[in-house]
Amino acid sequence: MNVSSVLIAGGGMAGFQTASSLRELGYAGDITIVDASTAPPYDRPPLSKDYLLGSSTIEHLAFAKPEWYVEKNIALVLGSAITALDPDSGTVTLANGRDLCADVVVLALGGAARKLPLDTGTASNIHTLRTVEDANALHAAISVGTRLLIVGAGLIGAETASSAATLGATVTLVDPFEPPLVPVVGLDMARYLHAHHAGSGIRTIQGSLTQLIADDSGDYVAAVLESGERLDIDQILVGIGITPNTQLAVAAGLEVDNGVIVDSNHRTSHPRVFSTGDMARTRTADGELARRNEHWESARLSGTATARGILGLEPDHADSHWFWSDRAGIHLEVAGDMSAAAESVFRGSTQDDSFVLFRVNGSTLVAAASINDSMAVRAARRIIAAGTAVTAADLANPAVNLKKLTRGIAS
Ligand SMILES: Cc1cc2nc3c(=O)[nH]c(=O)nc-3n(C[C@H](O)[C@H](O)[C@H](O)COP(=O)(O)OP(=O)(O)OC[C@H]3O[C@@H](n4cnc5c(N)ncnc54)[C@H](O)[C@@H]3O)c2cc1C
Known part of the structure; x- marks a missing residue:
């Protein structure tokens, strides 16, 4: 297929890298990045670290300055979510009613933070952390002495616990596993990391929540654990993982199985649509479905591989299983x-x-x-x-x- 226009749905690490790599590889056609966020494409890892601590700004998080997009001739369409995809015509429909069309559509929509099933109310003091708006809300909610309950001691829960403790919050970290993160870092490292929380004054509890208690305003004032213990709280952060944003792909009839299924060139089951980053899951040459990665380096490399795939080039890197995390x-x-x-x-x-x-x-x-x-x-x-x-x-x-x-x- 002769590709003269590429529309990238999602301007996170993978979408941005797809655009950047297309230009580096000499692609001269149209590139449009569409993102629901009003902020130009930005990096997420600092959201639980420097940005949450208040020592970084949204300008620091941006992948590139505004003039870079002008210089590279990459159009940004921000502030309106994509609500539908017609793969046959390469058309996406935005929430504001606008239709955009391209020879190739790249789905780089990342994932959405999972919500706590117990959270069925209208509380304003329960948070997740995926976007800069989430980080702003959480930062504003934390001050010295804030009793913050974090549900889920995975990488983001643990990093946020550390940052919140630095901001003076009294942090309790609850996770059903003791220690958490064994599948990700192995047992010995998981033990070391979990034990480290005590040095930051973070209380860790092995357990699950059975009840959230709200006051008249609807905000949560306490959580009850399966042990029967009641924790009085001011704020809650739920850090129990993400679900890939596959709704558009499902509605468009693409093959989806805990992620949009792609080959090593990031082609989906439709020849006009590629997918990349946290939301994509690779079917390997032997037909196996690989584990879906949710890490920065993997998103970056998959963006480059996607650009190469669009241009008919084989990937130049094996997929990476490398990540970092910072706490205390x-x-x-x-x-x-x-x-x-x-x-x-x-x-x-x-x-x-x-x-x-x-x-x-x-x-x-x-x-x-x-x-x-x-x-x-x-x-x-x-x-x-x-x-x-x-x-x-x-x-x-x-x-x-x-x-x-x-x-x-x-x-
Ligand atoms: C708080 C936090 C800390 C992290 N820390 C680390 C770390 O220390 N180390 C590490 O390796 N990884 C870390 N990660 C993971 C890393 O940031 C992700 O793997 C990476 O951002 C994935 O990139 P992506 O482009 O696939 O998805 P995303 O970055 O999620 O980007 C997806 C984009 O799609 C947009 N979008 C979604 N739906 C729509 C729609 N319908 N219409 C239009 N736009 C839409 C979103 O607004 C978003 O900009 C962290 C993630 C978070 C949230």
Whole structure:
């Protein structure tokens, strides 16, 4: 197909990167990014970190300055959600009634924060955190002494707990799993991370909510746990994951299964429609459906792969399983699948909050998770990608230079 216009639905990391990569690859046709938000495309990770703390602004979050879009000839259509997609004609309909048409439509709509099933009322003091508006509302609701209940101690719940505690809130973090995050970071790292909350004065509780109690205004004043404990609260943040924004794709008849199904070039089941980022799920060459990624680097790489797919080029990177998270002075990085069957190999010092947990299967490094040691995970990513043989003894030995291990040299 000769592509002279591309409409990108969603200006998050994946949509922005698709547009940027199209230009880098020399595509000279029309590009339009459509986003429901009135803010120009912006980055989400700071929303639970610097931005929530008030030490960053929406201008800092923007992927590019306004003049970049002019220079790259990329049109922004902001402030109106897409409500329908007709894949055969490549037409999207906006909430304001406008129709936009292109040769190729890219669905990069991300996900929506899950709501708590118990939350059936009209409370104004229950929050989720996905957008800059969410972060503004949460920041405004937190002051010194605010009793903040966070439901879900995943990456965003834990980061927000740390930021809120820094702002002076009294934070309680409730999660049914003890420790949380085992499938994402492995058991040993999950234990370390969860124990770290106590140092920030954050109370952690293993459990689930059975009831939310509202006052006459409809706002929640207490939560009851399955243990029977009642927690008096001022604000609640629900951090129990996202659901991919697949409604438009479903209505348009695209193949969807916990994400829009795409091939390695990000083509959906309709030749005119691509999908990318958090909402897309890859069917691998052997027909398996891969796990859907919900991380920044994965969204960035999938945007580039989507641009290449639109231009008929094969992806130039394997999909990445790398992410980071920041909380209370510790920087976590993870590469690979920490839940894969493998042996754990430790290097560094938990007392100094600087260490790496490698996961090794025979002579194969399958994953690594580090605290305050980005260099180690950078080396691990190269070793994993190249399939360089390693030994547990070399990985554990702080005298062995990890950079050299990437070249198969132990000392
Ligand atoms: C608070 C927070 C902290 C995070 N921290 C980290 C981190 O530390 N490390 C990490 O690796 N990852 C982190 N992430 C995850 C990372 O930000 C996401 O993986 C990434 O943003 C996904 O990009 P995306 O483009 O697929 O989706 P999104 O960024 O969600 O973008 C989707 C866009 O689509 C728009 N949209 C949705 N529906 C419509 C519609 N109907 N019409 C028009 N526009 C629509 C939305 O407004 C949005 O701009 C964090 C995410 C959040 C929310």
